Amino acid sequence: xxxxxxxxxxxxxxxxxxxxxAAISSYPGGTFRDHSTHGYSLSHNFLSDLGMTVAHDGKxxxxxxxxxxxxxxxxxxxxGGALIGLIRVYSTPTARRLARASGVVALLVCSAFIGxxxxxxxxxxxxxxxLTRVAFRAFPLVGLLMTLASYNAPGLPRRVGxxxxxxxxxxxxxxxxxxxxxxxxxxxxxxxQVAAQKIVALSAALIIVxxxxxxxxxxxxxxxxxx
Numbered sequence: 586x587x588x589x590x591x592x593x594x595x596x597x598x599x600x601x602x603x604x605x606x607a608a609i610s611s612y613p614g615g616t617f618r619d620h621s622t623h624g625y626s627l628s629h630n631f632l633s634d635l636g637m638t639v640a641h642d643g644k645x646x647x648x649x650x651x652x653x654x655x656x657x658x659x660x661x662x663x664x665g666g667a668l669i670g671l672i673r674v675y676s677t678p679t680a681r682r683l684a685r686a687s688g689v690v691a692l693l694v695c696s697a698f699i700g701x702x703x704x705x706x707x708x709x710x711x712x713x714x715x716l717t718r719v720a721f722r723a724f725p726l727v728g729l730l731m732t733l734a735s736y737n738a739p740g741l742p743r744r745v746g747x748x749x750x751x752x753x754x755x756x757x758x759x760x761x762x763x764x765x766x767x768x769x770x771x772x773x774x775x776x777x778q779v780a781a782q783k784i785v786a787l788s789a790a791l792i793i794v795x796x797x798x799x800x801x802x803x804x805x806x807x808x809x810x811x812x
Contacts, residue, residue, distance in 0.1 A: 590670040591797035597663020598794055604656035608635040611649035615641025617769055628776050632786060633717070637707040650705060657702040664790065665695040667797045671731070674800045680737035687730035694723050722760055724789070728753030731796075740806070745799050752792045759785040 612625040612635055620641045622629070635653040640646040668691050675684040697720035704713040732749035735741050762781045767774030 590666050591801055594663045594667030594670070594797055595794055597659050597666075598790055601656045601660035601663065604652050604659065605632075605635070608649045608652035608656060611646065611652060613640040613642055613644035613646055613649075615643070616775070617641065618775055627783070628779060631779055631782060633701065633706050633713065636702065636705050638705050639707050654702045658699060660790065661695050661698045661702070664793045665691065667793055668727075671793075671796055671800055672734075674803060675731070675734040675738045675741070677738045679739070680734040683730050683734035683737060687727050687734060690723055690730065691727045694720050694727060697723070718763065721756065721763065721785075725753050725756040725760060728756055741803055742799070745796065748792050748795060748799075752789060755785060755788050 609625045612630070614621075614623040614625075616622055616626060616629040616634070617631075618629070620643065622642070625635070632653075634641065635646075636650050636657075637646050638650050640649075669688065672684045672688045672691075697716045700716040701713060701720060704716060706713045728749055732746050732753055735746040735749055736743075759781055762778065766781070767777050769775045769778050
């Protein structure tokens with residue numbers, strides 16, 4: 586299998602990060618609880634706030650919204666492609682079913698995140714929240730299935746499974762925070778939810794990027810053995 590898909594996935598993640606920073610710089614201001622703040626707050630603004638066509642302070646956020654949509658879409662397609670590559674690497678006779686099952690769930694997760702990107706919370710809040718919850722509730726299953734597949738695929742180092750297991754725990758913990766954590770209207774609730782979202786988003790991206798490097802090493806090792 587060509588290793589190009591992993592390189593493209595990593596480049597897409599980097600481009601997405603640059604676009605996200607640009608969207609943050611373009612955000613006029615305002616948070617869920619305080620519409621008078623200026624600019625984007627890492628501790629009080631959700632990532633989805635970047636996609637609002639009109640910011641919480643009432644000012645237009647057209648450029649920022651476009652940058653957010655392109656950023657999230659680039660990330661989803663890039664890392665989604667890398668996941669496809671990882672599933673193919675893990676699809677050995679002993680792990681094929683687990684890897685392919687993970688692919689089915691990953692397709693649902695990626696589709697939901699694309700939906701999140703194109704449904705601004707200031708215009709389609711209910712649908713935006715529904716798609717966000719679907720994505721994050723299904724995501725831990727991807728991590729769990731990839732954990733099991735990596736442990737059943739010969740030739741992969743144990744650290745690959747450990748990384749997938751760590752991602753599964755992080756994602757599951759975030760679902761717990763979404764369901765049982767403090768509400769955004771409660772004191773300290775907004776900061777908790779915002780911080781948790783950013784930690785999960787960054788962790789998921791970094792772990793998938795890391796797994797792409799491990800897959801490159803596995804493919805290189807397999808190629809050297811066949812020469």
